[in-house]
Amino acid sequence: xxxxxxxxxxxxxxxxxxxxxxxxxxxxxxxxxxxxxxxxxxxxxxxxxxxxxxxxxxxxxxxxxxxxxxxxxxxxxxxxxxxxxxxxxxxxxxxxxxxxxxxxxxxxxxxxxxxxxxxxxxxxxxxxxxxxxxxxxxxxx
Numbered sequence: 001x002x003x004x005x006x007x008x009x010x011x012x013x014x015x016x017x018x019x020x021x022x023x024x025x026x027x028x029x030x031x032x033x034x035x036x037x038x039x040x041x042x043x044x045x046x047x048x049x050x051x052x053x054x055x056x057x058x059x060x061x062x063x064x065x066x067x068x069x070x071x072x073x074x075x076x077x078x079x080x081x082x083x084x085x086x087x088x089x090x091x092x093x094x095x096x097x098x099x100x101x102x103x104x105x106x107x108x109x110x111x112x113x114x115x116x117x118x119x120x121x122x123x124x125x126x127x128x129x130x131x132x133x134x135x136x137x138x139x140x141x
Contacts, residue, residue: 037088038095042067045075045082055099064100068093 053059
């Protein structure tokens with residue numbers, strides 16, 4: 001393997017790593033169908049109650065916490081006009097947990113998220129390939 005081939009391979013690997021990181025970022029920052037649905041349910045509920053709070057504000061976190069604690073039975077209760085099935089209720093609770101600030105305080109799933117898992121795998125792959133390529137480059141005449 002000559003130096004040009006090694007450098008070309010390193011460039012390709014670097015490009016693949018960057019693409020992987022960008023895809024992971026896109027996945028993380030784009031809400032799922034379930035999160036969008038939960039958001040719409042909560043927005044409809046808030047509008048019906050005349051509640052005005054924007055995501056990211058302290059007031060919004062408080063509303064999300066009240067949802068988790070069941071302080072809005074008209075939203076999460078048995079006779080809710082906003083939630084049609086148990087799946088939607090799960091979506092609403094997951095959304096409320098995510099935006100309540102509790103997730104930051106108490107954590108979420110014990111499993112690593114897709115970003116952590118992919119970054120770990122990519123990191124190992126890159127370091128392993130770099131070592132192989134550098135060993136080959138050193139052995140060139």
